[in-house]
Amino acid sequence: MSNKPMILVVEDDAAVRNLMAATLDTQGYPYHLARNGSEALMEVTTHQPAVMLLDLGLPDMDGVDIIRKVRGWTTMPIIVISARSEDADKVGALDAGADDYLTKPFSVDEMLARLRVALRRVHADQQAQGGESPVYENGGLRIDYAAGCAYMAGNEIHLTPIEYKLLCLLARNTGKVLTHNYILKEIWGSYTASDVGSLRVFMAMLRKKLQSDGGAQPYIQTHIGIGYRMLRIDRPPEETQ
């Protein structure tokens, strides 16, 4: 067997489950399959997978409940799968602790890309064990937490206090989609409807500052109606979303 990390696929529809299994096979990922919520919980406890791909529309259990239960004792990345017209479900799952989402119908390439993002996070977490690093590095982006400064390709980026806070929050959760509500709560403490607009503006400014200094590769991804995510950028850039 390869030493690739093990993936858990939770999906009640046989056709989609087979498609995902076949895709994982072609890439040589070991995997386990679960058809419903109770099987999923069993698999998580017995096999301790590295990443879980979780369909939100399961017959026996609410997907959000499964995320809450699992999050009680593991930080394993969870990628939820749902239809596009159900943004509220996605936001609910992300707020409950999911890392990312896939929208049906998705292409296998897309699924593999998301999986790689999640696995990189697992890798980074393992490296960073033993305390928070005083310096964050991601592609050309470097944040010196102690000095309170951010650099792009060695040049300092001039950020306002809120932009800096936003950047740090995204950096600490690299690879994870953060919902608007989560960000507002973390940065402003509480929020009103008008703050949602402000968040859009700050994010747009921050993205611009990172982009103008760092070429075409976007560091911050916008998920309209849902939230934002800091991408882990490898050098040289290998794939885009």
Added chain:
Amino acid sequence: MEKSKTGRERILVCISASPTNVDVIRRAVVLSNAMHAELIALYVENSETHDEAQAKAVHDHLGLAERSGALLTTVYGDDPATAIAQYARVSGITKIVLGKSPGRRSLFSPKETLMSRLNELAPNVEIIIVPNQLTADPTRFSLSRFLNRERFSATDLAKTALILAVCTGMGFVFKGVGLAITNVVLVYILGVMAVSLLTTGYLYSLLSSLLSVLVFNFFFTEPYLSLRSSPDYFATFAVMFAVALLSSSLTSRIKAQSIQTANKAYQTEVLLSTSQLLQKAEDREAILAVLQNQLSRLLEHSVLLYPMNGDGLGEPVLHEIDQDGGFEGIDVQWERAISEWVAQNAVHAGRTTRTFSEARCLYMAIRSGRKVWAVVGIRADNAPPIDEYRKNLMISILDEGALALEKDHMTREKQRVEESARQEALRANLLRSISHDLRTPLTSISGNAALLMENMGRLDEAHRQELYTSIYDDAIWLNGLVENLLMITRTENGTIALHLQAELVTEAVEEALRHLDRNASRRHISTAIEDDLLMVRMDAALIVQVLINLLNNAVKYTPDGAHIVIGARRAGEMAHIWVEDDGQGVPEGDENKVFDMFYTGVKRSPDSRRGIGLGLALCKSIVQAHGGEIRVENLRPHGARFVFTLPIAEVIEDEQ
């Protein structure tokens, strides 16, 4: 006359002071109950003055009719037959119940009975006569009643004496100058006319006619200063008396009629302005506000109004004026209970009525038939009582209001039915289209897949690739269709729930570009957004769908290598967002039709699958739900530009 709009019989009963009227009303009530008809009690008021007994009798009869469930109405007119016939024609009366021969007889009105005149004036209305049990006809002229009706007044007497004295003085002057004695007769006739104009009642006219003859005899005929005179003058006296009496009688009538005309003019004006305002009122709230205003203006009382909400009373709307202190210090709960009683029983109650007369307000139901639309309360405890005349006007206004409310209700009901029929038709049409258009790609997918399964070895690489691509394209097309259908169910059933948030236009555009057809890669797509921070209030999922549909539409109707530009700019309070291409443009004259459901362009060959014409229709309903507009314009030399507007979201950028 044909039956009223509701198809029910409408029975009219005439109210009079006659003691037999009670019997007539009872018969009419029995009749209306038996026929499930609507009963209307009509009282014709005229210029004749009534004594108290008569007024009380009329009031009692009206009360009886009202308690029996009749609708009260009063009209003005000296000729009851014309008034009744007119009312019957206007309000669709089918039957009139009359007492036997309540016709008024006097020297100057035709001697026909009311019944025969009504027959003539309203030939289509059935007239039912209730036989008269009493022999005495109180409307017949009698001296005792006449004297009873006249009131003696010292000022009127003094006026009469003064006018006669002036006439006598003038007579002497004429005589001194040497004018003929006949001129003096004319002066006296003039005097009698003046008396009848300046005094009240027939008595003074009669008195002055008599006196003028006597005085003329005394002073101006030989032998002078004596009531004896030569027989030559008897004819003169007789003619003079007759002319004096006649002209005074005519003058009295003119006077009475002018008062009546003034009243009528005021009534017409109030009712006319009310109905004009009611016609302008657009919904129930506006109609109720007009009624409240008009009543308050007419009565100079504070008016409160409870609209009906379903089966119960809604929150009261107050219209307070200073004169009666508004509604301060009123036990709201208790008064509300009376209003509820009024709403349930559809009769009047409260102050000045027999029910709950200790209340502070007079409560009346605005109703048509048994259906109550609202309850009005008129503060009536600390102001002079409302006179009969105003009361009648008030009832007319309420009736008119009830009609307006009923019409409004019917219109809305009709709109609702039409709307649901339209929705139903749309749904059926949609289903038909979908079932047809879903089958085509599904056939292609299953057919291509079967081909691949069965002939795997025999197909070359290029051929296989072609089949795979076709399956993939059809699947993607189906997904787009389903996505649009889901959005349509959100918008078309009328309950579109928008999750409005301030979003950057750039982000929505980026998201849309991520979901384009595979064919889009063969077009040159660029963006031209003026301000990166342009932010609008939108439901992100819906507006992204609008952009996807517009972009896919542009891709679909342009050849490979065409240019497509997405742009946005601020224009005042709105943001203009557009998708333009350099394709063929929209067929001339179809600029508005493209947004209709199932429009798919002109040249649609049977086997070309270009969509089922949902995309742009959906764009239109989404944009309209956001309070924006969408339109298409053709570009020169060729191409089309779809523009839609969305309200701009202002953001306060503050860093604490």
